[in-house]
Amino acid sequence: MDALINFCHHVSSLDINAKKALHNANFESKFFKKGEPILRENSYCNHLYFITKGLTKFCFSSEEKEFIMRFFPENILFTNLDNYTSGRKSKYKFIAIEDTSLIQISITEFELLCKQHHSIETFYRKFMTMANKNMMERISEMLEEEAKNRYENFTKKFPFLMQRVSLGDLSNYLGITQVSLSRIRAK
Structure with a gap:
């Protein structure tokens, strides 16, 4: 729980009461084996997830091809923004790439925390803004960069992956x- 509170505090300063509220909130621990879905296609994403150990991918499939939008390693909070904002079933899925432990909280419950604690609401607003910015950068990279540059960007941004x-x-x-990819790596 301390890692989650530190993550939130790093994004936006939390007051002591907000930290206590997060510490006492109704987070549920979950474990997923490598290859197991955390969120399936055509379902609703009603939770925020925070990975304590492991790695996941956020992806969708089309005609036998998988497209991966993001990887989420330890100490990252994530959700399906598209599903959250539209209220429709998700066309995306989260899959555990490694055995993954996480904690989750319902978005409804987290929004109640936001109503009770201004600093949590400020964090949530900044978090959602960052998530949207990251997704827009990802889309821009896919549309504007050549494969070699996308590979180099990945190795610089995510060497630990x-x-x-x-x-x-x-x-x-x-x-x-x-x-x-093999050709790019060989150069």
Whole structure:
């Protein structure tokens, strides 16, 4: 729980009462084996998730091809923003890439914490803004950058993931084939 509170406090300063409220909130611990879905396609994402150990991918499939939008390692809070804002069933899914332990809280319950604690509401607003900014940067990168540049950007931004992400998942994240990825890596 301390890691989550530190994450929140790093994004936006929390007062002591907000920290206590988060510490006492109704977070539920969950464990997912490697390859197990955390959120399936065509379901509703009603939770915020915080990974305490492991790695997940946020992805969708189309005609036998998987597209990976993001990887979420330890000490990251995440949810499905599209589903959260639209209220429709998700076309995306979260899959555990490694055995993954996380804590989750319902978005409804988290919003109650926001109503009770201004500093938690401020954190949540900043968190959602950051998440939207990250997604827009990701979309922009996919549309504007060549595959070689996308690979170099990934190795610079996420060097700690290079040994944890399979070549198949990395190629799906970059939007290229494994053969193309091998060529880029060989240069």
